[in-house]
Amino acid sequence: xxxxxxxxxxxxxxxxxxxxxxxxxxxxxxxxxxxxxxxxxxxxxxxxxxxxxxxxxxxxxxxxxxxxxxxxxxxxxxxxxxxxxxxxxxxxxxxxxxxxxxxxxxxxxxxxxxxxxxxxxxxxxxxxxxxxxxxxxxxxxxxxxxxxxxxxxxxxxxxxxxxxxx
Amino acid sequence: xxxxxxxxxxxxxxxxxxxxxxxxxxxxxxxxxxxxxxxxxxxxxxxxxxxxxxxxxxxxxxxxxxxxxxxxxxxxxxxxxxxxxxxxxxxxxxxxxxxxxxxxxxxxxxxxxxxxxxxxxxxxxxxxxxxxxxxxxxxxxxxxxxxxxxxxxxxxxxxxxxxxxx
Numbered sequence: 004x005x006x007x008x009x010x011x012x013x014x015x016x017x018x019x020x021x022x023x024x025x026x027x028x029x030x031x032x033x034x035x036x037x038x039x040x041x042x043x044x045x046x047x048x049x050x051x052x053x054x055x056x057x058x059x060x061x062x063x064x065x066x067x068x069x070x071x072x073x074x075x076x077x078x079x080x081x082x083x084x085x086x087x088x089x090x091x092x093x094x095x096x097x098x099x100x101x102x103x104x105x106x107x108x109x110x111x112x113x114x115x116x117x118x119x120x121x122x123x124x125x126x127x128x129x130x131x132x133x134x135x136x137x138x139x140x141x142x143x144x145x146x147x148x149x150x151x152x153x154x155x156x157x158x159x160x161x162x163x164x165x166x167x168x169x
Numbered sequence: 170x171x172x173x174x175x176x177x178x179x180x181x182x183x184x185x186x187x188x189x190x191x192x193x194x195x196x197x198x199x200x201x202x203x204x205x206x207x208x209x210x211x212x213x214x215x216x217x218x219x220x221x222x223x224x225x226x227x228x229x230x231x232x233x234x235x236x237x238x239x240x241x242x243x244x245x246x247x248x249x250x251x252x253x254x255x256x257x258x259x260x261x262x263x264x265x266x267x268x269x270x271x272x273x274x275x276x277x278x279x280x281x282x283x284x285x286x287x288x289x290x291x292x293x294x295x296x297x298x299x300x301x302x303x304x305x306x307x308x309x310x311x312x313x314x315x316x317x318x319x320x321x322x323x324x325x326x327x328x329x330x331x332x333x334x335x
Contacts (some may be wrong), residue, residue: 035171084331085310085328085331085333086309086310089329090331097266113335114335118335119335122317122322122324122325122333123309123317125331126333126334126335130331130332131331
């Protein structure tokens with residue numbers, strides 16, 4: 004981005020910013036990553052803490068949405084049981100592209116404490132849906148979740164819609 | 170009325186159908202909550218419970234907890250913890266059935282809140298409750314195979330195309 008030199012330009016009094024399409028679109032996208040309002044287990048409590056005023060995930064443009072149709076990111080916040088796995092996959096498929104997944108906590112990363120005797124637990128949500136960022140912890144603190152969110156923002160910033168559209 | 174007096178009263182009413190009295194050691198709380206009477210005939214449990222509820226001197230109007238145990242010797246047990254809320258009395262009953270023919274009489278028409286607890290015992294331990302109005306799985310999906318809290322339960326390799334082991 005660069006500001007035009009005011010002296011040489013014909014639109015003297017207006018503020019004109021020049022930027023690339025990718026940069027502009029990505030900047031808009033990463034600043035309004037709407038989150039699906041969706042919690043699975045105790046990690047959801049930390050997600051709620053991150054959404055509340057103290058950690059205020061809203062300052063990153065993350066707004067909880069009640070529908071997968073309006074969401075850009077899905078936080079898998081907690082233990083994915085086998086019963087929930089097919090539902091999670093359905094919700095993922097209902098989200099419009101481009102979509103991003105944050106796997107939050109040990110359970111959804113790899114099964115967590117249920118890795119051996121959890122007959123009912125999916126050992127990692129990446130067995131059913133693709134994951135962009137894994138946030139370790141049991142449960143991760145809100146700061147860790149925010150770090151994960153910023154990693155997604157970094158990923159969005161580097162993507163190019165124009166080139167992939169060809 | 171002490172628990173042994175209640176037991177004697179039961180024994181007087183049902184005779185051979187009531188087995189031994191198992192007095193627990195430990196604190197007063199343990200003695201009160203964990204001592205139990207055997208019911209030898211699993212089909213008779215409803216009548217015993219009805220008597221405990223309707224006999225004016227007893228008045229056990231609440232089923233605190235219905236739990237199931239795999240004893241590991243091819244027998245399963247169902248434990249009933251009862252409370253008489255007005256008289257502040259507690260009593261426990263235990264029924265033991267063979268694992269390959271685990272059928273116990275339902276107490277849903279004695280205490281309606283036994284309904285879901287019996288469904289859970291069916292889901293987890295495979296104990297069939299005769300006379301239950303709606304004996305379906307309550308936690309796992311309908312197409313789940315087996316009853317996972319039994320000691321001889323084999324973990325599935327796949328469930329709906331999802332790999333289960335770590």
